[in-house]
Every structure is written in C-alpha cells, then in structure tokens.
Amino acid sequence: xxxxxxxxxxxxxxxxxxxxMSEHTLIDLPTGVVxxxxxxxxxxxxxxxxxxxxxxxxxxxxxxxxxxTLPTLDIHPVEEDLWNQAKDDQxxxxxxxxxxxxxxxxxxxxxxxxxxxxQLETNNVESFVNLHKNTPLKKQTVxxx
Numbered sequence: 001x002x003x004x005x006x007x008x009x010x011x012x013x014x015x016x017x018x019x020x021m022s023e024h025t026l027i028d029l030p031t032g033v034v035x036x037x038x039x040x041x042x043x044x045x046x047x048x049x050x051x052x053x054x055x056x057x058x059x060x061x062x063x064x065x066x067x068x069t070l071p072t073l074d075i076h077p078v079e080e081d082l083w084n085q086a087k088d089d090q091x092x093x094x095x096x097x098x099x100x101x102x103x104x105x106x107x108x109x110x111x112x113x114x115x116x117x118x119q120l121e122t123n124n125v126e127s128f129v130n131l132h133k134n135t136p137l138k139k140q141t142v143x144x145x
Contacts, residue, residue, distance in 0.1 A: 001030040001050065012050055014062055022062040028053030031143050051143035073139040076108050083113075086133045093126050111139045 004010040010026040012033075032051035037044055038060065047060040058066040082099055085091035100114050110118075113132055120128055 001026070001033050003029065010052075012048070012057075012059065014048070014059075024059065024064065026050065026052050026057070028055070028142075032145050051145070054140045054142050056143065070141050070143065073109075073141050075111060075137055075139050076103060078103060079108070079110055079114055080137055083133060083137050086129050093129055096129070097125060109139075111137055113137065 002009075002011040002013050010029060012024040012026055012030070013020060014022045014024075030050050030052045032049075034049050035046040036049060038047045038058075045061060047058055047065065050057045050059070054070045056068040056070075057064065058068070060066075079100065082091065082096050086093075086096055097117065100110065100118055104110055104115070104118060117125060117128055
C-alpha cells in the first residue's frame with residue numbers, strides 16, 4: 001500500500017518481482033493488507049484484502065473483485081431524537097447543543113456530526129445544523145488493523 005500524502009493519492013500497488021503490474025486508487029488510508037486464497041482452483045492465485053476506512057476491498061487477478069462495508073453502529077436514541085426535532089424545527093439550537101454536551105459528558109458515544117457540532121463556535125452552530133439536519137444520521141465504524 002502506498003500511503004501517498006496520508007490524506008490523498010493513496011494507492012494499492014501490485015508488483016511481480018520489481019515490475020509494477022497494477023495500481024489501484026484507495027479512497028481512505030489503508031490500515032491493513034493481507035493475501036488469502038478464496039478457492040481451491042488450480043493454479044492457486046491469492047486474493048488481496050485491503051482494510052481502508054469502513055471498507056474491506058478484495059482484489060482478485062489484479063482487479064477489484066468485491067467491497068465489503070462494515071455495518072453501521074446504533075445511534076443513541078436521544079441523539080437521534082434531537083436531530084429529528086431539529087429537522088422539524090421543534091428544538092432550539094441552544095437546547096440541542098446543551099443536551100448533546102450532556103450526553104457526551106455522560107460517556108455516550110456520539111456520531112461524528114454531533115461531535116463536530118459541539119466543537120463549533122456558537123455563531124457557526126445554526127448554519128451547521130441547517131446544513132445537516134435533513135441528512136440521515138448514521139454512525140459508521142472504521143477498521144483499525
């Protein structure tokens with residue numbers, strides 16, 4: 001795996017001896033690469049699995065073969081309810097932020113969207129909520145090794 005700059009231009013490069021056979025762009029930083037055999041057909045050709053973000057990419061015969069997406073995580077019901085109320089304009093931005101901060105302090109695992117909201121300056125919160133309130137809330141996990 002070629003890490004590129006660490007933010008973009010990440011690639012999976014396949015070599016035979018010292019010759020570059022193929023190059024595939026990766027969307028997110030790769031965290032693990034492993035070879036394995038998918039079948040017992042002769043000649044035995046290994047497949048390559050690359051863990052990157054919430055995906056496992058499988059390459060077979062130097063071509064993309066399959067993409068597995070990790071399942072989303074459950075969202076805390078109170079957090080989900082807050083965003084639904086914001087969508088329907090039934091809650092003030094101040095009350096929403098206060099409740100999310102309380103959940104965070106209790107140790108509740110929040111979505112990236114809610115954590116980002118809590119990091120914003122007070123004058124930027126309303127535009128952030130208006131931008132994101134109609135987008136479905138999801139909580140995605142990532143592969144780490």
